[in-house]
Amino acid sequence: MNVVCPFCLKVNKIPKKDSYLKANCGECKNSLLETTPIELTKQNFDHVVVNSDITVIVDFWAPWCGPCKMMGPIFTEVATKYALKALFVKVNTQDQQELAMRFNIKSIPTLIVFKNAVEIKRVSGALDPLRLSSLVNENL
Template structure:
């Protein structure tokens, strides 16, 4: 990608988009489905979109690995959403259900949930395990960007 543009995978449809960096904060939309690419909300993704976004995106992406039966995961969900809204222009937020997509957990060697993994430019940057308040999630993302 050129230095003045970033590759961003739509977390709704999986389409790769080229976003001019100057317009990143202006609410760019997917060229295919029209979904906002940096909405400040947490997107629930499937394994295909997860893999595409974590391997190819130029913008930071933090993924919450969780399961519906996990009490701490459910407790952290509103805090993760608060952090997503706060860091809307800095990083995108997604979550993937490890019970529905167990192959992701196996491949990433996830031993416990909730687990947050921060990716940027196709690389895993850092991990943060356990349920955390929004302030700790935000500090984690800022520390590694």
């Protein structure tokens, strides 16, 4: 399966397994098991979403948004449970207004789930860890 490195954004082809003890990027050698959400821009958004064979969870947020600030740590925490099962990414709608318009983001935070580069689910509003985990599990 194809996985985008969270450090250098190189596409890596790795065997699909239930769990991984080790998986490193062929380009930068960093761990593909890193789960810290990646900040995306209009320049790299399509590259990451199109080249990810795993589910991509996009958090559209802004730094001035109270519910976004509340959900940020939850998004990062839940991401740790899904190494090489789902890729968690963030889009700052204040800095990336073109992406916000492209995806018709009307309120934030908004989460969009992509599978095979196609939007399959959208949820607006802050989620607690249980609801976010349920959203991810439903769409793996």
